[in-house]
């Protein structure tokens with residue numbers, strides 16, 4: 001990491017109290033998301049599509065018909081959807097109802113339109129306004145609102161809307177999104193990735209096969225990496241003598257549990273808004289512990305910085321927390337962003353890295369081509385990864401992109417319509433939540449020739465014949481001003497680790513086809529049976 005030039009003056013101003021009085025609650029309800037003035041500011045023109053009057057009414061959008069009193073909940077308990085797993089549900093909806101359908105009348109859940117069509121996805125996203133609204137994860141917003149003193153108005157990005165979201169996003173955007181800022185951490189990520197490579201050599205069996213819980217190793221790598229970037233903190237996740245009941249292991253288990261609970265509370269039918277369900281209580285318990293630990297790390301990082309002399313600070317490699325503290329008057333912005341980085345930065349990059357490895361292991365010809373690229377950029381397998389070298393890895397980036405298409409970790413991208421839209425011939429009124437199910441669109445031959453096959457070439461000029469036909473059919477990091485704020489760090493981490501892994505090993509697959517389950521993210525659900533043989 002490079003020292004930050006502007007350190008001296010900014011650091012004296014660390015930790016002032018925020019001037020603005022904190023709001024009691026994050027804006028996460030529809031009314032709060034688009035109050036009149038904000039809606040105008042967000043570019044939410046009250047107009048409607050020109051073909052509105054000739055479109056079919058919203059009521060005719062197909063979908064499971066709700067029963068009197070019990071709505072659609074019964075279908076998931078006793079009815080036709082009882083045996084359908086969450087992972088199977090999107091395809092089932094598409095097969096049963098076609099390119100657009102709606103799921104209504106679930107307790108505690110806003111009605112949701114599912115859309116499997118890239119033209120409709122384009123129309124929705126291009127009309128999202130400058131403050132796009134993505135409702136969801138309301139339980140997280142609610143949990144935070146219980147302890148407003150910890151957030152002091154800086155509620156974060158994930159579950160906020162309108163002005164709260166926009167103010168926070170503009171405060172963190174430059175630090176988080178500028179590629180040159182992410183590159184500052186390449187040395188740190190190289191160090192962590194090398195540790196995992198060393199560990200892979202140690203933990204493989206006599207046939208060079210990774211242990212069944214190799215996904216846990218990827219989670220540890222992801223946690224160690226994001227802690228280093230966010231807080232300049234080394235947890236020692238990849239130490240060889242780490243105990244199974246260590247704090248690190250508990251952090252990882254807790255992050256998985258939090259994702260699992262959010263899925264139960266905010267995606268599946270749930271009545272947590274009316275009664276504290278077991279999933280809500282489990283989430284609160286896990287959150288209480290996790291926030292306590294991470295707030296402790298943050299406090300430690302702040303104290304470390306305060307104790308430093310001016311010279312030490314100038315020579316110091318700044319974490320994201322510290323950069324955000326220097327840029328923003330309200331220190332809580334840095335704190336909440338660091339907290340969200342640790343929460344969002346484990347399961348996302350570990351699951352994606354797992355599927356890239358899997359696809360390359362199952363496609364040895366693509367792996368060989370990648371290794372040719374890696375051999376020319378890293379003649380010495382032990383040479384460290386640098387930002388310049390990463391620049392040259394075009395085929396690696398294509399492999400990651402293609403693996404994210406074939407095996408995406410997110411179901412799709414959601415927005416609230418901010419004007420009356422016609423989607424797939426139906427009226428979709430302003431204020432409706434629409435989920436563009438990109439995880440199903442990517443399987444469609446009409447959008448990707450040989451859609452079910454892994455062809456990184458389709459992302460390179462030479463793969464013109466395999467190129468996708470619609471840019472709105474595949475959006476792994478989302479779209480527009482609300483796009484994934486951790487994207488640059490995620491890409492840096494994955495490119496660094498994967499380049500080292502395939503430069504060092506020939507990676508094969510020895511198990512049954514990989515299983516994944518939808519738990520907020522599509523997540524690894526069977527052992528990662530990678531065979532990792534040293535390359536000579």
Ligand code: HEM
Nearest residue numbers: 157341344345348352476477478479482483484485486490
């Ligand atoms: C392969 C890894 C990742 C993928 C595929 C991914 C994907 C996404 C997607 C699709 C969104 C929604 C974007 C939208 O609505 O347009 C999102 C939002 C977000 N992501 Fe990521 N993400 C990844 C890694 C990360 C990491 C490492 C972090 C933390 C450093 C992170 C933090 C966030 C946050 C805070 C948001 C909310 C942004 C906002 O609402 O303004 N993500 N991510």
